[in-house]
Amino acid sequence: MADTTQHVAAPDADRIEQSRVEIIDDGRTESTTADSPGRETPAMAESGVNVDAAKKEFHDLEQSLSRQEHAHNAKDGNKDVEAQDEEDDFSLVDYLQSVYNESSQHGVKAKRIGVTWDDLTVRGVSSMQLQIRTFPDAVIGTFLGPVFSIASKLGLFSMGERKILQGFNGSVRPGEMVLVVGRPGSGCSTFLKVIANQRQGFLGVDGDVKYASVDAKEMDKRYRGEVVYCEEDDQHYATLGVQDTVEFALSMKTPGHRIERWSKKRDFRKEVAESLLKMLNISHTKDTRVGSAFVRGVSGGERKRVSIAEMFATRACVLSWDNSTRGLDASTALDFAKSLRVITDLLQLSVFTSLYQAGEGIYDQFDKVLVIDNGRCVYFGPTKEARAYMISLGFEDLPRQTTADYLSGCTDPNERRLTDNGGRFSVSNPPTPETLEAAYKESEVYKNEMELRRDYMYQAEQDSKAVEDFKDAVRNDKHRGVSKKSQYTIPLAEQVWYLFRRQMLIIAGDKRDIFFSYFTSIAIACVTGSCFLNLPQTAAGGFTRGGVLFIGLLFNALVAFSELPTQMGNRPILYKQQGYCFYRPASLSLAQLAADIPFSLPRILIFSVILYFMCGLVRTAGAFFAFFATVYVTFLAMTSLFRVFGTVCQSYDLAARLASIIITALVLFAGYVIPRDAMKRWLFWIS
Template identity: 50%
Template structure:
């Protein structure tokens, strides 16, 4: 039985949620159309100015590129004022020359076929309420029980037969109610499989299967969790410096040290996210006073952006290839704790990064305004672990209307799509009911598999896999370019098969540096908390 209506209603016009800033972006593309950017008049610390963030990135790229030029004027000159150089234009006009010169590019598309994830179901936990002396006499029983073991937890299917294909430079918005499986999908697609009982199906990254990609190129897929977990006693700068020490590549520009590069990128990241004023402030947590919740979220965003920004701008340099960065990125509800304006700026920043660096980006958001929604190319809608839609973002609302759901013009598209999976929120069109409209997760999944979007999805996936297979071991192909770029980003004494950028000794050295900072700052904090009350009491 097919639930699809023959009519294809048009998606109603919706107003953008932000009237101060408007960005037109059609991805994937070779560049970003920034002609409709209107600069926001804001001097506070509460929001990110997208135009200024991009300008900061261009300024950093200009400085690094000029340093690599053989005929650089060593007499001086303000590079910031040389507005004739534009990185985007340079990349667009010189891409052919870069290919001839052998510049390696890491453009990794992702395909997944019949992806199934199984986790642990509910576990019964018994709490002991006996007295201590009763516990003592029963200790042999508890010891024997722990050795024998109790009944194993029943497995639970989390994701059922997911299929899709995502090209480099595309952004996918993952929507679903809490508990639908959005976080599980984001973890699985970035090879974070340790928390599941089993993951079945075929997931490929530019032709690599998930096992090989996870073993040799684990750092190329990154997952940003919903919670902001940091060392509370480290400052914002120290937190990001730790990531920079582990992700800066082995090959640097001439006349530049690794410390100079790390400091340059750190300053740019802080300026782009408008948290430069928190540079020397501790991150903090629920118990240690530090930066605000929104600023802490931006620290998490900056920490993940380190692997994307640190050397991507060196693609234009004649002496250095692309280096360390994650190419498949998942962001799990990263706008939590951000106001509407900052969340929109964050989404536009992801759009800029994805377009410039040709990343493959997956984002899960529980509340997405129309301005945020318009930044995405595709939408994945999940209902209780079932894939009920995967296709163009601009056609998602029209698809749900064609199934027989009533249109809600006052709702944003993201809320409307999620509401169609909620029995308490959705409404059927006039003359339609649950009898002739897919209402359960299984019915919605079945309707999607009978739609044109399913056929389009399968064809797109087969085309991508055929291209990867046709390239084979061609050094100029997607896989060959990825291997070359991954090889060049390694530092000295790091094996090609090692997924890390730095050597084991380098990682130990960086960890010791961080632990030393924690010990020093924890001691100072403890002494301050003890001495202050002592002095007050003594006086």
């Protein structure tokens, strides 16, 4: 999890103890009514209802049903996997405290860095009018699309741009949590990405973002895995199990310097994975597939908790969460916020989170709140002062609305309500994003935040101990054989090994695909073999034998085409895990190639045996294995080619068209459809 091996300063005891009590109680309290228990109201007396007798009868019935249920569960050996018995209670505080104490004794240094941003401005592509694409548009996009892309990167061709964020200033110290609120499209996700140093996809990022005294460029070059972003959508391999997903993430981030009880890497993975699953209450799903919109697996809320566990497994010190409570019920969302509060306090993390419809209990877990309106910062300061600040500007207080919803509603012209009580804004003088930003920059809250930022920046520049401890901790996390300047934790060979194991589990998890691939290959081999059954051993059958060889190559090349949609569908997972610095892209390519062999080699061997001997080709071992080797190497080459298309193309539409053109050219110039001697001199090289 988020560096459970770090040595940190002693946290706020009151806050930790309060969080501990809340987590053990699971955020649930007994409901109360206005009337005291056992007391009859006048209305009840008039109706002749005996409340005490009714309650006693209900209590007796409840006890009877409970005894029957416990007896039935004991008889059948069943239990509620969602409910936690007393003996199964997991105390996150006690667990982290024990790890903290043991880490302190072993001299494990902490990774504690804050974040400051000065005049942060993000520029992106302006919105444009979308039109229905026609056939000429597809042709032009296919042939001239790469030209336009290169010209745009060279600055020869530019699209309209707009400012997504403008003039943001602030700071967050280690151990603080920031809640980011705003309407959809206001720029919350953009802010979280930029804070996590995820700058791809933007035309430019201006201003200065620092992590303690480390600038954004150095952080991206040397410590990219310490600043991570968890996107809103859950991107996972659907056929991989929940525990396998979490353990793989831990395998890629297993520290080289561990405490004594984690002397073996497997012990670290097993214990931390089990703790994460218990903390998120998904231990009962550990052997279930993660699933997706098309593959049956865990529920949407459980899949979201898998994403949260994977994020904690990165052991990063700056975390950006983009609406990570989507799909969670109110109780689970509150538990997540409390757990995040406990981990932040104990490990001194810097946490940024955007949540929609956050309850008051969730809102109270945060130290600061950032309110964004159309790319402008209209409030950044303590959570306890935010509501009063908005009311002082002239917004009507809505007591029945949670503070997070109230702050977000103040930026919505259709939802907010203004008063004429002497505030800066009124019904006759409604605010705009620009005027709200100007009002904030003139407030005492803004001045206090700027003073806090200057103090932290001065402290970070003068006292380099925290930064040196951070760099030493990152260096100690690296395994033997990993360069000190590398962004990754484990060496290349281990990356390939763990990726190979994961790829084997992914392929084996889709048994239906394996069955149909073998069935199709055997069926095509039998049909083709029956068409060319026992070809004559004469010159008349020479050209036909060439057709058999060509069909053997062509069929398996087309089978490799199935890698294209798979690669395109898994690309978001690759991007996410690249952001986490789990592995190099080259490691994934090598692992995929190696994992294909145990599944594809027997299939192509069966295909080759059926086709080769039914057609009556030369029945010698050397000739057969030459045929089999040629077919199999061609299959691997085409598989790699389609994976390249799936990696470099921006969309599946472009990748499919490009792959179709390439494979058509290869079929025509393979030497069978057009003999090599009949090819044009300027095209024969394709063969």
